[in-house]
Amino acid sequence: MNVKAGLLDFQKKASEYLTGGMSSSFRANHFSGIPMYVDKAWGPKFRDISGKEYIDFFMCHGAVLLGHDRKEINDAIIKSLNRGYFAGFDSEETLEFAKKIIDIIPCAEQLRFVNSGSEGTLLALRLARGYSGKDKIIRIDGHFHGIHDYLLANNLATKIDLSNDGTRISKVVGRTAGIPDIVDKVMVTVPWNNIDTMEKVLKDQAGEIGGIIMNVIDYNNGCITTTKKYLQAVRNLADKYKVVLIFDEILSGFKTGLSCGQGYYGVTPDICTLGKALTNDVPFGVVAGKKEIMDKIMDPENPVIAGGTFSGNQLGIAAGIAVLNILSRQNFYDEFLKRVEKFYASLQELFVKKNIPAVVQYLGAGFSIYLGVEKQIKCYREFKNIDPDLTRKFFISCIEHGLYFHTDFTISAAHDEVTLGNALDRFETVMNKLRKA
Template identity: 30%
Template sequence: MSVVGPINVQNTAGARIQLSSGEWCDDYIMGWGSCLLGHDSPVIKHSISKALERGFLQQYETDEHRLLSEKFCAVVPCAEKLRLVNSGLEATMYATRIARAVTGKRIIIKFEGHFHGLNDSLTWNVDSSPRSGEVLAGGELERLSGTVGIPNEFGSLTVAVSWNDLQAVEHAFEKYKDDVAGVILEPVALNLGCIKPDEGFLQELRALTTRHGALLIFDEVLTGFRANIGGAQKDFAVTPDIAAFGKAFGCGMPIAGIAGKAEYMDVIAPRGPVQISGTNTGRYLSVSAALAAIDHLQDGAVHRHVAALESQLKSGLRDVFDKHRIPCHIDGYGGRIGVHIGTSERPRTMKEIEGFYPIDFAQKLFYLLSCEYNLYGFLMPLGYCPEPVTLSAAHTAEMIADACERLDSALKRIPFHGK
């Protein structure tokens, strides 16, 4: 069996996938975090079945659209209004468009390693960039595109700095005075392997953006609805001006949203001049699923279950790595757990991770876990850091214990070596 590289999946159930070979694997990717309720959640399946009785209702608004907006805005702190889109990429792209329209400014500040979708203005200094950017004066980073096909001119409108580097943000505001439209960030840097902000960092960003007349934009595509019904902004008690949501918003169905303060959201047409639309935007099937998901998550039972599994897995992983005397920093948020092999200290930036993460060892371990231990996506390495292990409501305590046992067995077969 091989679950490394291109694979064909013929079936899914709960937190497991079945390969075309017929073998079943425990899934620790879960739709890159979108399948919070599992691959075949009865909640989502029932909502879709009921919706189909009324047709596809493409491009029509319904009572469910209104209810979804009302319930979303009731639980997300920044959300006075909600506009639906199809993907996280669209949500972050439109969020920056709103920031530029509201402020009349051009520059967007982002953080190295934070991924906001493959749109032209934000795909800079990410994991697919050819190398880590050089640190320039004041902490600004050399602009490096994450893909070919984006003209360098787009980079002139995006300023990248290191995560948790407040001085670099302050310097950028001074250097590009009166031209910074907004700051966009993952409130928890899950694309860096789950690196949380320094104490007070988000609060300082809130104060800086307010002082300079720029918008604070939270990319909650990965964090939204994972740990609680209100997003990371609720956990950290910092309210952004605009936030982008996706992934667990639809629990497997394609939907995303831009939410924010009414004064900023009202620049969107038809009230304002900012164009945001699409043929598949706000499709009834996806709206029905998202509404059912919010209703199901309201009582907190799912989040408590996932939090308990996260705690169990973090503890089990620490025990296994300690047993094999492998340095490892482990942290999690909303059932997504970053395992930073190679250090016992909490990393703060992408460059720190690049300096210690033993990519060769991590790749060998991942290959073994995938091909011989039936763990799909468990401890997956990216180019410079770990992809978080993703849990769902469909995982069980028995699955977590079993995964730790399989990891222990695999580590007996691969000698650890650092970078």
């Protein structure tokens, strides 16, 4: 069966019942435009409904850091199911998981469990506002934080205020149907890695800004990084202007080490959000932070409300404990990161050897391939240098050759040397074809 045609046929059939033929509008592949329909997933691979196998670098939106179908995690979930599944109660395991997170995450003194990343960033904003008593939040142009109204604009590569040279507040771009313009009254979007603009906003709107939210490593746009200097300067401004600093670690969490992006850079926010890899893809989320701020949830006079039917569900708790037990093993990160870095270097060498302009940009378990450029992409304005035609051709050919990506690329611990070697062979085939064409 022609794979693309097979998937398109299935999407057509599915669309009669599922809007757009998918459960999430982010499921349509960024390059092919078609959602993937999967029959089975294991380790670093999956098989689509036509029987074609892929090496998976999508890893379910970056949530599968330990590989699909990992036995220790499955066993923990089954054990939890066998005692009678419940979401509406907490348990001894709930406390065990909370303690483990607090032990490893620098900013975590207390936490609340939620069901998804979007729910986490929504609660984090509410905490920042409730604690500070100020409604406005500064966010970063291009950073994605989930689907709730406050944060769903200026996201991902094509919807960034590319005309902003870094010296001003960004224009609202990519605002989509159903989200009222009124949210602009309480959100201020500024460019990343530019401390002067952020300071100007804090100075001009002092007394109105209650929080700052940012990703610590921007994997949503591939792999754009920052510096300790910038993060520390943001930390200092947050202290100076009494603003709650939130690091969204939903995608960056556990990709560089146990203490996440905040530990990697050595800058501690007031609150952070976690999700995805924390439970290896079981629906879950965490808001963790300073006790004084988290305590606002229990304010007897005027609390920040935080709660939900499925919050802290026991399957997520069981999976999360199993995940942290694996990630905490001695040498886990040493071995894992050594392997992925060797792969990135080999992939970059391949591009050089084949004379195809491309930069493999990476940090920890997340990476990106920017085609048509020779130098690292440091900020979004440089996206205009990427060759869209070459990018599309390259990634569609990758999918045809059994290498699966969306816009963020994750390598899991299940991607062993053999799989990564195999992936490099496939990349080489794609490059050869591209050169011929």
